[in-house]
Amino acid sequence: MKNELTKEQLEQDPEIERVSAEVLEHMMNPRNYGKMEDSDGIGMGVDEKTGEFAMVYIKVDDNILSNITFGCNACQDTVVSGSLFTEMVKGDTLENAVSALKLMGEKILTAPKKQQACSNMILTAFRAAIINRDNNIAGMNEEMFTIDMKESCEGININESK
Amino acid sequence: MNLSSIYQSKHELWVKILFSSFAINDEKIKNSIYEFAMIEFRHLKWLSNHLKENRISYNYEKYAIDIEKKTNFEYFEYIINEIKLCVKNYNPEEAIFARMISDEFYFISTLERLLKNEKNNSEIIAFNKNRTYEDKDLDCISRDALTIFLFEESYKEYELILLYSYFQNYTDDILQYNIYQDMIDESQFHLKSFGNMMAKMGILAIPRTVIEQLYINKDIKKFLIDGVDEEIKAKEECANLANAIEDDEISKFLTCVMYQENYHIELMQKAINRLENS
Numbered sequence: 001m002k003n004e005l006t007k008e009q010l011e012q013d014p015e016i017e018r019v020s021a022e023v024l025e026h027m028m029n030p031r032n033y034g035k036m037e038d039s040d041g042i043g044m045g046v047d048e049k050t051g052e053f054a055m056v057y058i059k060v061d062d063n064i065l066s067n068i069t070f071g072c073n074a075c076q077d078t079v080v081s082g083s084l085f086t087e088m089v090k091g092d093t094l095e096n097a098v099s100a101l102k103l104m105g106e107k108i109l110t111a112p113k114k115q116q117a118c119s120n121m122i123l124t125a126f127r128a129a130i131i132n133r134d135n136n137i138a139g140m141n142e143e144m145f146t147i148d149m150k151e152s153c154e155g156i157n158i159n160e161s162k
Numbered sequence: 163m164n165l166s167s168i169y170q171s172k173h174e175l176w177v178k179i180l181f182s183s184f185a186i187n188d189e190k191i192k193n194s195i196y197e198f199a200m201i202e203f204r205h206l207k208w209l210s211n212h213l214k215e216n217r218i219s220y221n222y223e224k225y226a227i228d229i230e231k232k233t234n235f236e237y238f239e240y241i242i243n244e245i246k247l248c249v250k251n252y253n254p255e256e257a258i259f260a261r262m263i264s265d266e267f268y269f270i271s272t273l274e275r276l277l278k279n280e281k282n283n284s285e286i287i288a289f290n291k292n293r294t295y296e297d298k299d300l301d302c303i304s305r306d307a308l309t310i311f312l313f314e315e316s317y318k319e320y321e322l323i324l325l326y327s328y329f330q331n332y333t334d335d336i337l338q339y340n341i342y343q344d345m346i347d348e349s350q351f352h353l354k355s356f357g358n359m360m361a362k363m364g365i366l367a368i369p370r371t372v373i374e375q376l377y378i379n380k381d382i383k384k385f386l387i388d389g390v391d392e393e394i395k396a397k398e399e400c401a402n403l404a405n406a407i408e409d410d411e412i413s414k415f416l417t418c419v420m421y422q423e424n425y426h427i428e429l430m431q432k433a434i435n436r437l438e439n440s
Contacts, residue, residue, distance in 0.1 A: 019306045024291060027313050028367040035223065035373070051388055055373065071373040076313050079370065 023080055030079050032086035036069045040136065042144035043128025045121040047074075052118075054078055055144075056086075056125040058133060065089055065097050070122060077118035081108075085122055094130075101126055117149075124149055163251040169209055169220045174227060175248050176202040177368060179269075181229045182237045184357035185288040185366055191234065191276065195241070196354065198269045203350075205262050210331045212258050222324050222372045229368055235283045238273040245270055288361035295363050295412070304407045311403050312360050313367070315396075319353035320369040321376070322346075325385070328377040335440065341433045348422060355415065383437045386430045393430065397423040 019027070036057035046053040052074040059067040068090050070082040085104060089097035101123055108119040124147050132145035163171075180199035186192045213220050231237050245266045252259035276282045293305050300308065323346055330342035360366045400420035404413040 019309050021291070024293075024309070024365065027309075028289075028291075028365060030370060033370050034226075035371075053375075055375075071371065073373060073376055076310055 026080045026083040027076055030083040032069045032083065032090065033071065033079070034069050035071060036067060039067075039069075039129075041129040041131075041133030043125045043130070043132050044144055044146040045124030045128060046146060046148050047117065047121060048148050052078070052121065054082060054121040054125040056082075056122065056129045058126070058129045060094055060133065063094050065092055065094055068097075068126075070125065072121070074121060075118055077115045078121050081115075081119035082122045085119075085126070089126075097126075098130070121149065165209075165213055165216070165218050166220050168248075168251050169206075169213060170223060170225075171248050171251065172202070172206050172209055173222060174224050175244055176206055177224065178227060178229065178244050179241055180353075181227075181357065181366065181368055182231075182241055184354075184361045185229065185231065185286050186234055186237060187284060187287070187361075188234065188282070191282060192358075194272065195237075198241075198272075200350070201265050201269075205265070207327065207331075208258055208261075210327065214331055219378075221374050221378065222328075223374075224371055227368045229366070230289045232286055233283055234286070235277060237286075238277050238282075242270050242273050287364055288366040290364035292364040295359070295409075298409050298412070300407065300409065304409075307403055307406055308412070309363070309365060311399065312356050312363070312365070316353060316356040316360060316367075317369040318396075319349040319356060321372045322349040323353065324372050325377050325380075329380075329382055335436065337436050338433055341429050341436075344429055345426065348426060352419065352422075355419075383434060386434050386437070390427050390430050390434075393423045393427045 036059060039057035039059050041058040041060070042055065043058075044053055044055050052072070054070060054072040054074055057067075057069045057071075058065060068086045070086055072078045072082060085100075088104075089100050092100070104119070105123055108116050108123075111119065128145040128147045132142055135142045135145065176199060179195060179202055183192050183195035183199055186195060210220060231240060249263055249266055252263060254260055254263060293309060294300070295308070326342040326345045326349070330339055330346070333339055333342070357366065397420050400416045400423070404416035404420065407413055407416070
């Protein structure tokens with residue numbers, strides 16, 4: 001058999017992209033994808049180097065993240081991350097969702113570099129959506145909040161801008 | 163229903179018929195349904211022009227589409243039903259809708275005829291997630307690489323079809339109009355090829371919605387300049403995948419796609435030059 005690696009070899013190589021059954025399911029049927037008309041927070045994470053971006057829409061009722069959707073102009077890794085993340089936090093409290101954001105941020109550091117950048121885009125857009133909601137509660141009439149990811153591969157050194 | 167909403171339902175109908183054609187195995191039936199999808203796409207073009215002339219905005223939003231069916235017959239019934247739902251919203255007094263109704267009644271009659279013969283029925287494998295491709299011996303790395311490639315590229319082709327259609331609708335320049343038409347035709351061919359490959363591998367899926375930031379009030383020149391870079395990257399992806407997949411037939415197809423990217427770059431460069439000089 002050509003190039004066939006064992007499961008152990010695949011797991012040991014962090015740079016090999018794999019398509020597990022779970023990932024394939026999210027590729028075929030991404031959860032919570034699309035625009036939300038009645039959102040109260042819209043955030044965008046932009047990778048300036050590639051021009052790719054992700055948008056996250058949130059709706060919070062009584063401190064519960066009652067709805068969250070996303071859209072993106074990015075690769076499949078971003079789609080899968082957005083699908084997994086939104087499914088994980090939807091219906092939870094805002095505090096738990098923020099904790100999940102931090103946990104997922106730490107977890108993706110173990111992923112291949114490219115996947116880190118793509119997953120960070122979703123997390124960044126979610127953070128921006130929370131900022132947008134906070135700004136609007138504070139009285140600003142802001143359509144959305146954008147965070148430019150200057151060093152997207154590392155997921156650090158972000159510049160925040162409206 | 164207003165015209166913008168009818169546009170959305172027509173867009174959805176095109177996608178539903180197109181992906182039904184990919185899902186069906188029987189080549190003859192597949193081709194007939196693909197032709198219906200192409201006629202639906204032309205309806206969409208007429209409608210977008212009609213909307214522009216009436217200064218009505220439109221977009222490419224679409225509701226979630228559940229395309230998974232178990233048999234050919236389920237698809238025939240599904241398409242008939244979806245067409246009937248769409249037709250209900252037309253105003254038959256308007257010439258544009260009269261033309262659409264005439265085409266769509268023919269689609270329904272063809273599908274009803276197919277439903278009368280049990281030989282036209284068969285099981286659908288397009289969603290079984292088997293990830294085998296005909297009788298080819300793909301190792302796990304090739305299989306994963308091909309899976310990711312097909313998802314990325316089928317979305318990209320769908321996106322390009324919509325974006326170039328939008329730009330085409332809003333240009334008054336014949337040269338640009340023709341360039342966009344060539345790009346649409348090329349992407350239709352690629353989407354058809356990738357969609358059929360996905361169905362054979364049991365991983366057929368509807369592409370996600372193209373978000374409006376990509377086409378409404380878009381700087382077309384910048385889009386084309388970025389697009390040239392993307393085409394160069396796509397060429398590299400095709401070359402790498404063609405080398406990685408040790409299968410002659412798939413590699414030849416990917417190499418063909420790679421050479422077509424050269425033509426796309428040429429067309430895009432021509433459009434950039436035109437925009438610069440206009």
